[in-house]
Amino acid sequence: MEIAVVGSEEFVVGFRLAGIKRVYGVTPDKLLETIVKVMDEPEVGILAVHQDDLQKLPPQLRAKMMESVDP
Numbered sequence: 001m002e003i004a005v006v007g008s009e010e011f012v013v014g015f016r017l018a019g020i021k022r023v024y025g026v027t028p029d030k031l032l033e034t035i036v037k038v039m040d041e042p043e044v045g046i047l048a049v050h051q052d053d054l055q056k057l058p059p060q061l062r063a064k065m066m067e068s069v070d071p
Contacts, residue, residue: 001045004038006031011050032057039065 004022005015012025026034031053038044
């Protein structure tokens with residue numbers, strides 16, 4: 001399983017420096033499209049998204065993301 005990070009360039013830069021390979025720096029208009037694409041990738045086990053960006057997503061997608069959390 002891999003870790004992926006989606007968000008603004010300012011948000012993802014630290015993850016990139018930490019060595020995370022699946023880092024997607026996106027503009028606000030590409031945020032939803034990129035998150036949906038990354039969620040469909042079977043090798044991604046953890047998806048990091050800034051709290052502010054999470055609040056901008058449609059309620060159905062937020063619910064799907066929260067329901068996918070397994071301890």
